[in-house]
Amino acid sequence: MSKPRVHIIVLGGTITMAPQSSAGIVPKVTGAELVAAVPSLAEVAEIGVATPFLVPGASLSFPQMQQVNELVDRALEEGAHGVVVVQGTDTIDETAVLLDLVHRRAEPVVVTGAMRGAGAAGADGNANLLAAVTVAAASEARDLGVLVVLNDEIHAARLVSKQHKALPSAFASVGFGPLGHVVEGRARIVLRLARIDAGIGRPMPKAAPVALVSVGLGDDDRMIRAIPELGYKGLVIEAMGAGHLPGGLAAASEEVARAMPVILASRVPGGPIFANTYGFPGSEIDLLGRGLIGAGLLSAHKARLLLSLLVGAGRCTDEVASVFASFQ
Numbered sequence: 072m073s074k075p076r077v078h079i080i081v082l083g084g085t086i087t088m089a090p091q092s093s094a095g096i097v098p099k100v101t102g103a104e105l106v107a108a109v110p111s112l113a114e115v116a117e118i119g120v121a122t123p124f125l126v127p128g129a130s131l132s133f134p135q136m137q138q139v140n141e142l143v144d145r146a147l148e149e150g151a152h153g154v155v156v157v158q159g160t161d162t163i164d165e166t167a168v169l170l171d172l173v174h175r176r177a178e179p180v181v182v183t184g185a186m187r188g189a190g191a192a193g194a195d196g197n198a199n200l201l202a203a204v205t206v207a208a209a210s211e212a213r214d215l216g217v218l219v220v221l222n223d224e225i226h227a228a229r230l231v232s233k234q235h236k237a238l239p240s241a242f243a244s245v246g247f248g249p250l251g252h253v254v255e256g257r258a259r260i261v262l263r264l265a266r267i268d269a270g271i272g273r274p275m276p277k278a279a280p281v282a283l284v285s286v287g288l289g290d291d292d293r294m295i296r297a298i299p300e301l302g303y304k305g306l307v308i309e310a311m312g313a314g315h316l317p318g319g320l321a322a323a324s325e326e327v328a329r330a331m332p333v334i335l336a337s338r339v340p341g342g343p344i345f346a347n348t349y350g351f352p353g354s355e356i357d358l359l360g361r362g363l364i365g366a367g368l369l370s371a372h373k374a375r376l377l378l379s380l381l382v383g384a385g386r387c388t389d390e391v392a393s394v395f396a397s398f399q
């Protein structure tokens with residue numbers, strides 16, 4: 072029987088990094104070299120590989136991700152059973168959700184990377200690549216949207232985040248756990264997350280500029296008030312707890328929400344933004360009543376990407392609110 076075809080798109084990240092002549096590791100290893108280092112990939116799938124660029128995760132841009140999205144589409148249109156995107160772990164939680172917001176096909180798209188450089192003792196890159204290809208080739212992984220696979224765990228793009236700066240077990244879906252695991256060379260998926268259609272359409276629209284303001288103890292409202300004059304078209308506020316701000320920030324948030332969509336997210340990863348529990352100034356009831364839109368289960372960074380695409384696609388504030396309502 073012929074093997075499934077999996078196309079691997081390598082963007083850089085620690086998995087491709089090796090020492091340079093001055094200090095530190097930098098992206099160096101190409102996709103072809105990564106694939107050559109894991110001969111057992113050929114037992115799982117017929118592999119195609121491309122290296123459109125080699126950059127750290129933090130330097131990936133919206134236009135580059137539009138290009139990646141086109142490469143994913145092209146590979147699937149040409150008959151790949153699944154696609155693996157290999158990149159820096161610093162932004163996997165963001166790129167995975169960005170791709171997921173516009174991926175409507177059944178084939179799995181899997182994002183992976185590594186926490187240890189290519190030459191480090193106990194480097195996790197080879198194992199992560201093999202696990203990611205195993206998931207991308209698996210019929211069980213169809214219809215789950217974009218997945219993130221590291222440390223043999225299979226996570227949903229919209230729930231996963233990087234929770235540790237160093238460990239191979241850095242990725243977690245806080246409050247939920249992974250959808251499944253790769254064990255004995257098989258993708259074992261025990262939970263299936265319903266897909267949400269954000270109605271953004273294809274190709275991926277140009278992202279509108281959206282600011283993200285994180286609020287801390289004793290903050291004042293200067294950053295929030297400055298957003299409209301800086302040319303932003305939307306704002307995400309990373310608030311506290313279940314969606315709470317210092318009371319003195321409520322009026323400025325309302326003023327900005329009259330000019331552009333303002334999303335209320337939280338720095339706490341588990342659980343949704345509340346809607347009707349707390350009644351103090353700056354509480355979720357106060358802020359939603361002033362026109363802010365709850366981020367639901369999305370982190371502030373993921374909410375920023377969704378809002379960027381929605382505004383980029385020309386959606387008005389009411390339309391933005393109804394899409395965010397489906398992410399509750």
Ligand code: ASP
Nearest residue numbers: 084085127128159160161
């Ligand atoms: N700094 C690296 C990057 O995101 C981290 C990693 O890949 O793990 O490119």
